[in-house]
Amino acid sequence: MKADNVLVKNIRIIVALFILIAVVFVIIGASSEEPTRMWQIYLINFLLWTGIAQAGAVFSAILELTNAEWGHRMQQVAESQISFLPASLTLLLIMIVGAEYIFPWVSQVSIPEQKALYLNLPFLFSRSIIGLGLLTILSFVFVKKRRKADDQGGGRPRKLAVVLLLTYALVYTVVSFDFIMSLSPHWYSTIMGMHFFTACFYTGLSLIIIMAVFGRTHIFPTDFMTERDFHDIGKLTFGFSIFWMSLLWSQYLVIWYGNIPEETEYLHLRFYEQPWSALTWTFILLAFILPFLILLNRKGKTTQLVIGIVGFLILIGSFVHMYVLVAPSLSPHHAYFGVPEIFISLGFLGMFVLTQDIWLKARPVQ
Amino acid sequence: MSKENYFAPDLIVDQVNAQVLEPLKKPSKLFYVMIALFISFILFGAYCLYTQIFEGLGVAGMNNPIAWGIYLTNFVFWVGIAHSGTLISAILFLFRSRWRTSVNRIAEAMTVFAVTMAGLFPLIHLGRIWFAYWLLPYPNARHLWVNFRSPLNWDVFAVVTYMTVSTLFFIVGMMPDMAVLRDRFKGIRSKIYGVFAMGWRGTHRQWHHYETAYLLFAALATPLVISVHSIVSWDFAMSSLPGWHSTIFAPYFVSGAIFSGCAMVITILYPLRKFFHLEDLITEKHFTRISQMMLLTSLIVTYSYLTEFFIAWYGHNIFEQESFYNRAFGYYGIYFFMMFVFNSILPLGIFFKKIRTNIKVLFVISILVNVGMWLERFVIIITSLSRDYDPYAWGIYKPTYIEWGIFLGSVGGFLLLFFSFAKFAPVVAISEVKGQIHHDKTGGDHE
Amino acid sequence: MNNANVRIKAIYNNYEAFINALKVLSSKKELDMDVISPMPLHDVEKLIPQKPSGVRWFTFFGGILGLIIGFAFPIYTVLDWPLITGGKPVVTIQAFIIIAFELLILFGAAFTLLGLLFHARLPRQNLSNYDVRFSGNSFGFVFSVPERKINEMKNILQDADDIITDKLSTESGRIGNESR
Structure with a gap:
């Protein structure tokens, strides 16, 4: 392991500072007159980083099941992302405090009695804590068994990988219904779950790429990935950019064509009203159009710097995407993005980097 | 990581030609019996179609609320x-799955013949089949063009494109193998194979361009296959009919299509392999792999069923709720439960190694899945139409023997095309199998 | 006659012998030969490096053409007689994206076929510089050399299982280049 860079050497101090500032902003925001503004960026970051963290284990499980020959070392990089999951559970518990300001159906919007059977705080939080908790346990057990099988041989945890993937699809569907769909209490879309877990996985891929490209110069052995590995993950990312877009498009087209009031409201806000439509086009550009065009070319997939930049584009695009999924439902008239938002987001980033750093120090990539 | 061998372990390159060409030589009596059976299906279907054309669409059971039967x-x-044909030949090619070799040709043939059969039904459904050319985009006497905003028109483009591209892919993929046949036969058969081989010689330059072209075909076919069934699903989802208007329809239909296609591959592969003695080339491992694809797509389909029901309940839209209640417990409820058992519960057995390595059991499951997937489409189309928004316009639909006859005819047509293909063309991609065996034996790296 | 050409077809059943001969032959830059095999061989790709196939440009331009037609054609038709249907705008880009996508694939695939036929010089009828064993399990070379070099070549090809030589009637009887 190399630590020749000032930034890398002092990474824990830097991220601790970020986290500290974020905590201050969270407390100030939560006790202000407009707590929704703070909780909204909190939720966005929670979903984004939890999704990325979970995607690490999912990526590893998929490679395990498909016997992919190329991903052995990439699996180890991906797995380091799950280190954020316990922290994410803690962050979920903190959200109980602000639940009243996050979910409009708690006090602001009245919902039918039947719907209240599903949308009520005790049930919502117990199912998300159980679901995400189960996923966290499964991820850790899977990664442990897989690493053991790698080091000492013996049985591969293939069955566990299947269980992990199925649980992932199910839990993330429920999470998307609870934390995104229910923010517009009258709106519904059957594709939401599939769209959400695909988006999370796609974002996770982008972080694996960023780690693989930029970690190589600082934390990992320099030769740990060959050009062919980059080509393969480039192809995978390319495929997922199309798949993710096709799901988004399926949702858009059906709602746009049907033009049924309770569905269209959601779409109209995001595609035809400012400032949201500008943000929507931003994430389409960053997370789909640019990566698509760059990765179409073989050189785009194999040149490390280029694919690394693509990773950043997707990550930023995914952040905007998550922002557009959540924010318009909570504050339809104004897109808040000021100093508090930036520092809270940086705090989440710091938290993620910190946990990953601890993990990688304990289990360096071989 | 050691590479898994999907062929019989003692198979060598020299035997591939003989193995694949075996079925082309001496058909058994059973073969002619089968052919006669399929032709009788087609004749009955043709009779039914004849009746419908001369009597009018009234001979079919479709009525006013249920105009789509x-x-x-x-x-x-x-x-x-x-769809599974394109999946196995194109998508698995891009993913460098080794097991696709030796089943991809059969799957591609299935694609071409199944699309041919599919293409007939909208025309039959139109009633006045002689006006089928109205589907083409040209201005009519009043200078009106076709409506490009209509999903049904998208379908025309999608199906035509799919038919063309899968046929091209199929023919190009067969070119080197047709050269093998051209060289092994004499006289008129050699000439005919020669036409399809187009003078293929197998030079290093030809292989170079061929491999690039094949990769490009695969890269084009992959998004195509997803778009085609998405568009088919949008024939339904674009309307505002409860039970049809659902955002998940595109991925739901695509995975359902691959699911049913994989089932059909197993259904066809099982007798074909016995019939033509292809046990060395198509092994149990191929069946296991296809069944795993079936399991994956079955899970996605089940996920979609459950999501749809949950959202119908959650959405609190009275029409949606009624529509889905009717789907499960209404007049056609029995079909819904059959569909659910065949598509969602039976395939779960594939989780068990004993079942997924037992070809006979897989064969039985695959047939039931075919039935289940046919029922799925029936349930979606007919139950949604039978209970529309307006109770005054509710209705019941029962297919008549004419409709069943035409369906039987299409089954006969599909199987006849397939068996004739298996009789006259290489059912296994010879050059790819040779390549794979060769690389395994010489230790060269694959890819 | 020194400048009369002779066509040599060498057929190998043994792969190692074939590769050894190929190593010698591929070092001779002036020799325009066809290496024929029943399956694509990566050893051949390594020994005789080729430029990336031009087929992809056919695909690319076919796709672009399809995309343009796919937008231009529906837009032309709706503007030809503007008529609002289904409450959608006259020029409905969302709907035309689907037409354009399908035509992109259709034209892309059709042009790929054309590109393959063009680059592989197909279809062709003359199979005189071919041997049916090449589609069995034999590998080999087909090339033409001036008559005086024939012994040198036979020396290189000494491990071949079969060598067929024909004298070519025309002096410019270049054989190998027919399928560039």
Whole structure:
């Protein structure tokens, strides 16, 4: 392991500072007159980083099941992302405090009695804590068994990988219904779950790429990935950019064509009203159009710097995407993005980097 | 990591030609019996179609609320069957799955023949089949063009493109193998094979361009296959009919299509392998792999069923709720439960190693899945139409023997095309199998 | 006659012998030969490096053409007689994206076929510089050399299982280049 860079050497101090500032902003925001503004960026970051963290284990499980020959070392990089999951559970518990300001159906919007059977705080939080908790346990057990099988041989945890993937699809569907769909209490879309877990996985891929490209110069052995590995993950990312877009498009087209009031409201806000439509086009550009065009070319997939930049584009695009999924439902008239938002987001980033750093120090990539 | 061998372990390159060409030589009596059976299906179907053309659409059971009957069910069913062919030949090629070799040709043939059958049904459904050219985009006497905003028109483009591209892919993929046949036969058969081989010699330059072209075909076919069934699903989802208007329809239909297609591959592969003695080339491992694809797509389909029901309940839209209640417990409820058992519960058995390595059991499951997937389309189309928004316009639909006859005819047509293909063309991609065996034996790296 | 050409077809059943001969032959830059095999061989790709195939440009331009037609054609038709249907705008880009996508694939695939036929010089009828064993399990070379070099070549090809030589009637009887 190399630590020749000032930034890398002092990474824990830097991220601790970020986290500290974020905590201050969270407390100030939560006790202000407009707590929704703070909780909204909190939720966005929670979903984004939890999704990325979970995607690490999912990526590893998929490679395990498909016997992919190329991903052995990439699996180890991906797995380091799950280190954020316990922290994410803690962050979920903190959200109980602000639940009243996050979910409009708690006090602001009245919902039918039947719907209240599903949308009520005790049930919502117990199912998300159980679901995400189960996923966290499964991820850790899977990664442990897989690493053991790698080091000492013996049985591969293939069955566990299947269980992990199925649980992932199910839990993330429920999470998307609870934390995104229910923010517009009258709106519904059957594709939401599939769209959400695909988006999370796609974002996770982008972080694996960023780690693989930029970690190589600082934390990992320099030769740990060959050009062919980059080509393969480039192809995978390319495929997922199309798949993710096709799901988004399926949702858009059906709602746009049907033009049924309770569905269209959601779409109209995001595609035809400012400032949201500008943000929507931003994430389409960053997370789909640019990566698509760059990765179409073989050189785009194999040149490390280029694919690394693509990773950043997707990550930023995914952040905007998550922002557009959540924010318009909570504050339809104004897109808040000021100093508090930036520092809270940086705090989440710091938290993620910190946990990953601890993990990688304990289990360096071989 | 050691590479898994999917062929019989003692198979060598020299035997591939003989193995694949075996079926082309001496057909057994059973073969002619089968052919006669299929032709009788077609004749009955033709009689039914004749009746419908001369008597009018009234001979079919379609009525006012239920204007889309089993003709459209069959259309979606056959398009769905087609999809696994492109999946196995194109998508698995891009993913460098080694097991696709030696089953991809059969799957591609299935694609072409299934799309052919699918393409017939919208025309039959139109009633006045001689006006089928109205589907083409040209201005009519009043200078009106076709409506490009209509999903049905998208379907025309999608199906035509799919038919063309899968046929091209199929023919190009067969070119080197047709050269093998051209060189092994004499006289008129050699000439005919020669036409399809187009003078293929197998030079290093030809192989170089061929491999690039094949990769490009695969890269084009992959998004195509997803778009085609998405568009088929949008024939339904674009309307505002409860039970049809659902955002998940595109991925739901695509995975359902691959699911049914994989089932059909197993259904066809099992007798074909016995019939033509292809046990060395198509092994149990191929069946296991296809069944695993079936399991994956079955899970996605189940996920979609459950999501749809949950959202119908959650959405609190009275029409949606009623529509889904009717789907499960209404007049056609029995079909819904059959569909659920065949598509969602039975395939779960594939989780068990004993079942997924037992070809006979897989064969039985695959047939039931075919039935289940046909029922799925029936349930979606007919139950949603039978209970519209307005109770005054509710109705019941029962297919008549004419409709069943035409369906039977299409089954006969599909199987006849397939068996004739298996009789006259290489059912296994000879050059790819040779390449794979060669690389394994010489230790060269694959890819 | 020194400048009369002779066509040599060498057929190998043994792969190692074939590769050894190929190593010698591929070092001779002036020799325009066809290496024929029943399956694509990566050893051949390594020994005789080729430029990336031009087929992809056919695909690319076919796809672009399809995309343009796919937008231009529906837009032309709706503007030809503007008529609002289904409450959608006259020029409905969302709907035309689907037409354009399908035509992109259709034209892309059709042009790929054309590109393959063009680059592989197909279809062709003359199979005189071919041997049916090449589609069995034999590998080999087909090339033409001036008559005086024939012994040198036979020396290189000494491990071949079969060598067929024909004298070519025309002096410019270049054989190998027919399928560039």
